[in-house]
Amino acid sequence: MKDFGKITLAHGAGGDMSGELIRSVFMQAFGDENVQGSSDSAILEPGRGKMAFTTDSYVVQPLFFPGGDIGKLAVAGTINDLSVSGAIPLYLSFSVIIEEGFSISDLSKIAESAGETARSAGVQIVTGDTKVVEKGSCDGLFINTSGVGFIEEGLAGISTASRVKPGDSILVNGTIGDHETALLCSRKDIPVSSQIISDCAPLNSLIRELIGSCPSIAFMRDATRGGIATVLCELNELCGRGIEIKEDAIPMKEEVSGISGIFGYDPLFMANEGKVIFVVPKEDTESALGLLRKHPMGKEAAVIGRITQDNPDRTILKTRAGGSHILHRLSGMQLPRIC
Amino acid sequence: MKDFGKITLAHGAGGDMSGELIRSVFMQAFGDENVQGSSDSAILEPGRGKMAFTTDSYVVQPLFFPGGDIGKLAVAGTINDLSVSGAIPLYLSFSVIIEEGFSISDLSKIAESAGETARSAGVQIVTGDTKVVEKGSCDGLFINTSGVGFIEEGLAGISTASRVKPGDSILVNGTIGDHETALLCSRKDIPVSSQIISDCAPLNSLIRELIGSCPSIAFMRDATRGGIATVLCELNELCGRGIEIKEDAIPMKEEVSGISGIFGYDPLFMANEGKVIFVVPKEDTESALGLLRKHPMGKEAAVIGRITQDNPDRTILKTRAGGSHILHRLSGMQLPRIC
Numbered sequence: 001m002k003d004f005g006k007i008t009l010a011h012g013a014g015g016d017m018s019g020e021l022i023r024s025v026f027m028q029a030f031g032d033e034n035v036q037g038s039s040d041s042a043i044l045e046p047g048r049g050k051m052a053f054t055t056d057s058y059v060v061q062p063l064f065f066p067g068g069d070i071g072k073l074a075v076a077g078t079i080n081d082l083s084v085s086g087a088i089p090l091y092l093s094f095s096v097i098i099e100e101g102f103s104i105s106d107l108s109k110i111a112e113s114a115g116e117t118a119r120s121a122g123v124q125i126v127t128g129d130t131k132v133v134e135k136g137s138c139d140g141l142f143i144n145t146s147g148v149g150f151i152e153e154g155l156a157g158i159s160t161a162s163r164v165k166p167g168d169s170i171l172v173n174g175t176i177g178d179h180e181t182a183l184l185c186s187r188k189d190i191p192v193s194s195q196i197i198s199d200c201a202p203l204n205s206l207i208r209e210l211i212g213s214c215p216s217i218a219f220m221r222d223a224t225r226g227g228i229a230t231v232l233c234e235l236n237e238l239c240g241r242g243i244e245i246k247e248d249a250i251p252m253k254e255e256v257s258g259i260s261g262i263f264g265y266d267p268l269f270m271a272n273e274g275k276v277i278f279v280v281p282k283e284d285t286e287s288a289l290g291l292l293r294k295h296p297m298g299k300e301a302a303v304i305g306r307i308t309q310d311n312p313d314r315t316i317l318k319t320r321a322g323g324s325h326i327l328h329r330l331s332g333m334q335l336p337r338i339c
Numbered sequence: 340m341k342d343f344g345k346i347t348l349a350h351g352a353g354g355d356m357s358g359e360l361i362r363s364v365f366m367q368a369f370g371d372e373n374v375q376g377s378s379d380s381a382i383l384e385p386g387r388g389k390m391a392f393t394t395d396s397y398v399v400q401p402l403f404f405p406g407g408d409i410g411k412l413a414v415a416g417t418i419n420d421l422s423v424s425g426a427i428p429l430y431l432s433f434s435v436i437i438e439e440g441f442s443i444s445d446l447s448k449i450a451e452s453a454g455e456t457a458r459s460a461g462v463q464i465v466t467g468d469t470k471v472v473e474k475g476s477c478d479g480l481f482i483n484t485s486g487v488g489f490i491e492e493g494l495a496g497i498s499t500a501s502r503v504k505p506g507d508s509i510l511v512n513g514t515i516g517d518h519e520t521a522l523l524c525s526r527k528d529i530p531v532s533s534q535i536i537s538d539c540a541p542l543n544s545l546i547r548e549l550i551g552s553c554p555s556i557a558f559m560r561d562a563t564r565g566g567i568a569t570v571l572c573e574l575n576e577l578c579g580r581g582i583e584i585k586e587d588a589i590p591m592k593e594e595v596s597g598i599s600g601i602f603g604y605d606p607l608f609m610a611n612e613g614k615v616i617f618v619v620p621k622e623d624t625e626s627a628l629g630l631l632r633k634h635p636m637g638k639e640a641a642v643i644g645r646i647t648q649d650n651p652d653r654t655i656l657k658t659r660a661g662g663s664h665i666l667h668r669l670s671g672m673q674l675p676r677i678c
Binding site: 009010012013014015016017019040041042043044045046050051052053054055056057058059080081082084085087091093094095096097126127128129131132133134136137138139142144146147148149150151156221222224225226230329330331332333334336337 | 348349351352353354355356358379380381382383384385389390391392393394395396397398419420421423424426430432433434435436465466467468470471472473475476477478481483485486487488489490495560561563564565569668669670671672673675676
């Protein structure tokens with residue numbers, strides 16, 4: 001069944017075929033000991049402290065892309081959403097909507113990728129759901145992951161815009177725009193170097209290490225849909241402080257710059273799936289930067305700007321040419337279905 | 340925007356239009372004070388005891404049906420999944436995948452219905468996600484709700500098949516097959532009496548009252564996809580005890596019996612969205628039945644069968660005609676997309 005079959009509506013009917021699909025594809029990929037498949041809810045030991053709860057649906061196209069697939073993306077994305085709130089992610093749900101006729105072999109690959117990503121991050125997939133819709137009623141496969149984590153005593157509020165103050169430094173843990181550029185190349189069949197792969201990855205260990213040695217972090221946010229510009233514009237609105245970033249300080253691959261230019265996309269607004277914006281006090285900048293660069297997910301970390309006393313209602317980009325450009329929230333859209 | 344507009348891809352791009360949609364449709368419907376919209380995760384006070392975590396995606400067609408809509412269904416269904424595990428449901432996530440061109444007015448109605456259902460059940464919708472896919476890439480609207488609840492000390496394991504023993508009574512809180520029949524009539528444009536409406540409802544208060552006065556409950560499961568027959572077959576496998584139900588004891592509306600007969604569906608396998616199978620010790624049967632019947636959601640509750648020492652590997656239906664019929668898990672499917 002795993003290798004050659006196609007999904008049928010009966011796989012979503014809650015009968016014997018649903019049970020077989022759940023056992024042979026999902027429970028095997030996620031680890032039987034985690035998924036409490038025969039019950040409506042997973043019964044779990046909570047962590048200590050405040051609880052963080054988040055959800056994301058994933059509709060990315062194509063389902064397999066350079067550097068990842070929708071399963072890895074769905075697990076990493078929700079882990080990252082919990083992590084940037086200061087929580088230790090513990091448990092994930094995994095819910096699929098599958099189009100009739102979908103390859104069970106591809107479904108298995110995606111489930112295995114999701115399971116492997118969760119294991120590598122030390123997070124358990126504990127509950128799930130499978131729905132099947134008629135051919136033409138969805139585009140292959142959609143996944144929803146929701147996640148629960150816990151925030152240790154003393155860390156509640158670690159990532160709160162109100163902690164941000166003038167003089168603080170703004171950091172990012174590596175090159176921007178990789179994920180959206182990889183998808184763009186994949187969709188347009190652009191032959192590019194193997195450099196352009198999605199940065200899709202769980203960042204909980206990177207974030208945990210930084211929190212451990214730099215608990216003065218004022219703000220963290222993963223720069224997914226809408227890119228780092230959207231995160232910075234939101235931060236500006238939330239904290240009421242000016243934001244200034246320097247174009248030439250922002251890590252970016254040459255190919256990303258080139259390809260985004262050809263298609264008229266601004267890399268600052270392009271989606272990342274493994275990049276976080278950190279705001280730390282000025283005096284902790286060097287230690288935070290050093291720590292990020294030591295981690296495999298932060299080798300190309302950089303200080304890209306600062307929080308300013310001036311222009312409290314503006315997010316300003318200092319361009320390479322020496323000009324100043326005000327960043328606004330994305331109006332309209334860039335590439336659809338990047339996550 | 341709320342009344343006349345259509346959803347565009349830009350509503351899902353994470354920019355200003357996404358923000359406006361979230362504020363004007365979802366946060367307004369769910370209550371601004373609950374949805375922590377500007378953050379990646381909701382930060383919450385956990386309850387006491389073990390944590391229950393569940394997820395369900397909803398792809399029901401049509402989106403509006405007699406007795407409910409996909410918003411009510413998505414909230415009630417996940418509340419019920421938590422409740423039958425013995426948990427008090429506290430928090431829900433609400434994630435939508437919307438087809439480009441979808442009516443914003445319909446989306447608002449659905450969000451308001453979801454918000455109203457959550458409020459009526461005393462449960463908060465605290466986090467969400469909005470994705471938009473191109474016209475033709477999904478069938479109108481899909482919703483995922485995940486939920487977190489907590490199981491008070493002493494109630495952990497209240498709904499566990501291993502507690503089930505011979506002699507226990509099997510109860511259901513009302514007529515079966517209403518939800519799937521209502522959908523069937525709605526899809527086939529069958530004019531029926533106003534009696535045939537979905538039973539879609541949150542059952543947390545009913546279940547909480549029963550647990551309060553009858554903590555000896557051995558097993559509870561909501562009989563959704565696959566109907567009461569699927570629940571009973573699963574219970575049989577899980578507990579290794581025989582199950583015997585009596586056809587003439589099962590509450591069913593005449594119209595449900597008639598319409599399912601015409602279309603060749605077996606009401607025992609038809610989906611419910613407001614019905615739970617309860618297993619209680621023999622000596623508590625009358626008090627449990629009395630309590631269920633006093634509740635608005637259990638007026639037509641009935642004892643439909645019992646757990647037997649004999650035939651430990653069988654779920655047997657005693658028919659009206661006096662025969663015995665072995666129930667098997669649904670092989671293949673009945674009506675697709677009933678939840």
